[in-house]
Amino acid sequence: MTHSRPKTKIKRDMGVRVFDFFSIIILSLAALICVIPFIFMLSGSLSSESEVVRNGYSLLPQGFTFEAYRVVFNSLGSTIGRAYLVTMYVTAVGTVLGLLITSMSGYVLSRPDFKHRNKVAFFVYFTTLFSGGMIPTYMVVANVLNLNHSLWAIILPGLLSPFNVFLFRNFIKGIPEALMESSRIDGAGDFRIYWQITLPLTKPAIATIGLFTALAYWNNWFNYSLYLITDKDKWGLQYLLYRMLARVSDAVRDSQIVMVQQMPSETMKLATALLVTGPVLLFYPFAQRYFVSGLVVGSVKG
Amino acid sequence: MKGEVIALNQVSTPMPDTLKKKALKKRGAPFTDFRAHKVYYFMIIPMIIYFVLFSYLPLAGLYNAFTDYDFSKGLLSPFVGLKNFEFLFHGGMDSIIWKLTRNTILYNVAFIVLSNLCQITMAVLLKEVAMKKFVRVSQTLMFMPYFVSMVIIGSIVYNLFNYNYGVFNNIFTSLGFEKFDFYRTTWVWPIIIVVIEIWKGLGYGTVIYLASIMGIDESIYEAAYVDGASKLQRIRHITIPLLKPTIIVLLLFSIGGILRGQFDLFWNIIGNNGLLLTTTDIIDTYVYRALTVNFSINLGTAAGLYQSLFGLALVLTVNAVIRKFDNENSLF
Numbered sequence: 001m002t003h004s005r006p007k008t009k010i011k012r013d014m015g016v017r018v019f020d021f022f023s024i025i026i027l028s029l030a031a032l033i034c035v036i037p038f039i040f041m042l043s044g045s046l047s048s049e050s051e052v053v054r055n056g057y058s059l060l061p062q063g064f065t066f067e068a069y070r071v072v073f074n075s076l077g078s079t080i081g082r083a084y085l086v087t088m089y090v091t092a093v094g095t096v097l098g099l100l101i102t103s104m105s106g107y108v109l110s111r112p113d114f115k116h117r118n119k120v121a122f123f124v125y126f127t128t129l130f131s132g133g134m135i136p137t138y139m140v141v142a143n144v145l146n147l148n149h150s151l152w153a154i155i156l157p158g159l160l161s162p163f164n165v166f167l168f169r170n171f172i173k174g175i176p177e178a179l180m181e182s183s184r185i186d187g188a189g190d191f192r193i194y195w196q197i198t199l200p201l202t203k204p205a206i207a208t209i210g211l212f213t214a215l216a217y218w219n220n221w222f223n224y225s226l227y228l229i230t231d232k233d234k235w236g237l238q239y240l241l242y243r244m245l246a247r248v249s250d251a252v253r254d255s256q257i258v259m260v261q262q263m264p265s266e267t268m269k270l271a272t273a274l275l276v277t278g279p280v281l282l283f284y285p286f287a288q289r290y291f292v293s294g295l296v297v298g299s300v301k302g
Numbered sequence: 303m304k305g306e307v308i309a310l311n312q313v314s315t316p317m318p319d320t321l322k323k324k325a326l327k328k329r330g331a332p333f334t335d336f337r338a339h340k341v342y343y344f345m346i347i348p349m350i351i352y353f354v355l356f357s358y359l360p361l362a363g364l365y366n367a368f369t370d371y372d373f374s375k376g377l378l379s380p381f382v383g384l385k386n387f388e389f390l391f392h393g394g395m396d397s398i399i400w401k402l403t404r405n406t407i408l409y410n411v412a413f414i415v416l417s418n419l420c421q422i423t424m425a426v427l428l429k430e431v432a433m434k435k436f437v438r439v440s441q442t443l444m445f446m447p448y449f450v451s452m453v454i455i456g457s458i459v460y461n462l463f464n465y466n467y468g469v470f471n472n473i474f475t476s477l478g479f480e481k482f483d484f485y486r487t488t489w490v491w492p493i494i495i496v497v498i499e500i501w502k503g504l505g506y507g508t509v510i511y512l513a514s515i516m517g518i519d520e521s522i523y524e525a526a527y528v529d530g531a532s533k534l535q536r537i538r539h540i541t542i543p544l545l546k547p548t549i550i551v552l553l554l555f556s557i558g559g560i561l562r563g564q565f566d567l568f569w570n571i572i573g574n575n576g577l578l579l580t581t582t583d584i585i586d587t588y589v590y591r592a593l594t595v596n597f598s599i600n601l602g603t604a605a606g607l608y609q610s611l612f613g614l615a616l617v618l619t620v621n622a623v624i625r626k627f628d629n630e631n632s633l634f
Contacts, residue, residue, distance in 0.1 A: 019533045023427040024436065030424060031443035034501065037458045040469060056472030057461055105349035108342045120346065127357035130614050133606030134589050135599055136363025137356065144359065160352050190341035219451035242453045246573065266467065273457050277450050284449040285442055292509050
């Protein structure tokens with residue numbers, strides 16, 4: 001076939017091939033760099049401790065063993081189990097409540113017959129312009145609302161974000177007004193229109209905001225460090241891991257004295273890290289689809 | 303403005319009652335509107351309460367930026383005027399606030415420029431590669447770091463760079479070089495932190511840009527192909543110019559937030575490591591240490607207030623610039 005094509009065509013094909021070749025190399029490299037650290041973690045957690053201490057981490061497990069996982073389950077099993085329950089509880093309650101409030105507000109803000117929508121929208125938007133910052137917020141949660149030592153200190157502050165409220169509002173604006181108008185004529189009230197007409201039509205937005213919120217709750221360690229520092233039975237997964245890692249790395253960072261025997265095992269830390277991340281890593285290829293479609297919709301200005 | 307409104311109301315008072323009611327309904331006076339749309343108000347109340355509690359109420363706490371904070375007295379601590387700011391700004395170029403501002407801004411500029419550059423490159427390449435499966439797989443893999451917590455990222459960084467069995471020192475020794483003590487060397491951390499930030503955000507940003515590229519009319523590419531444009535020419539003369547508005551708007555928006563650091567990132571990688579603070583301390587980490595390590599509430603609040611005010615000024619400036627450049631995309 002090729003010989004019958006005109007000369008420029010061949011040249012163009014060559015160019016395309018060279019370009020594709022380099023694109024694929026660059027993209028593969030980028031993808032590889034994004035995955036390699038996780039492979040190091042996995043292989044480290046499956047290596048024997050003595051090999052890691054002698055040779056350091058490597059891409060393939062050295063002296064393949066499930067020892068680290070066995071130790072983690074035996075000595076930390078109940079601690080991690082409890083932290084799992086805390087994190088799942090916080091994530092579930094926070095995500096459901098957050099979605100409900102975000103979608104209701106987004107719906108009202110999208111209604112042209114809600115007179116004060118612009119004022120309320122500015123009330124929400126202003127919080128992104130100027131804020132009290134970390135310490136005043138801490139004071140309100142801890143001293144004014146008295147949420148210290150309560151899981152509500154994790155759940156409540158993370159419920160809403162202005163970005164999510166506006167994302168939902170913009171999404172609803174894409175739904176034809178006639179649909180809501182006709183259900184109103186059929187006698188549906190405002191809440192019924194929201195619940196039975198709008199919500200089913202905004203599944204992609206619900207999924208995106210729900211995933212954003214859930215991810216933020218699942219990965220939160222910061223609020224535990226402020227409000228639940230002494231309540232070990234209420235530590236979430238990430239904060240538990242944070243404490244395990246901080247203890248060891250501070251020792252190494254602050255002094256060069258090497259005390260291998262007395263330190264918690266390196267492979268054990270990796271095994272814990274993978275257990276903590278596990279559900280997210282398994283879940284994310286599915287979640288990513290929603291992220292992508294939701295983000296694309298949300299970034300269209302309404 | 304206020305005077306005018308009052309004057310208008312006064313003019314309308316002599317109207318007959320029935321007409322007045324109609325006018326009120328039309329204008330949607332608060333009470334009539336409330337009765338007509340009670341449900342709306344109930345649906346939006348939880349959100350209002352949320353923002354009042356977690357965004358507006360904390361503003362009162364900014365008062366502590368002007369006090370010598372005393373834990374037993376709270377907001378009744380002695381007022382000291384601008385003393386906290388004098389402390390933060392003391393010494394001009396050697397002052398705490400100058401170091402923090404410089405670090406915060408330099409990191410964010412590096413993040414913004416390099417992250418966007420990498421994301422745009424990836425998006426452009428993903429568009430051009432015709433193998434669907436490869437595109438999907440590589441996109442999924444690039445998105446992976448976005449989903450894991452900063453605690454895990456901190457642990458990954460530690461396992462890469464620690465002195466004893468870190469991956470890099472492992473490589474150095476196997477190549478016959480000396481071990482390198484990363485955690486005692488200040489200059490390497492800006493590089494590491496910037497690379498990690500690019501790495502973490504690569505998938506997310508690529509998706510945004512790819513969506514924008516996919517929105518470009520395909521017939522433009524076809525016309526260029528018929529005219530004999532090569533792939534590189536099509537990228538240079540179609541994709542990049544049509545992507546420019548998105549790029550510029552995203553860049554301008556991120557400039558508004560240039561004083562807000564990635565606290566999570568810095569704290570999980572560096573923590574409270576005094577050795578590295580000269581090159582890694584940003585305003586947010588300073589405030590967090592003020593709250594949890596040094597307990598200097600007044601200084602931390604003052605630094606936070608400085609950050610908010612500086613940030614607000616930047617947002618307003620950037621918005622004015624956007625309005626001039628592209629009115630459609632200005633924020634307000």
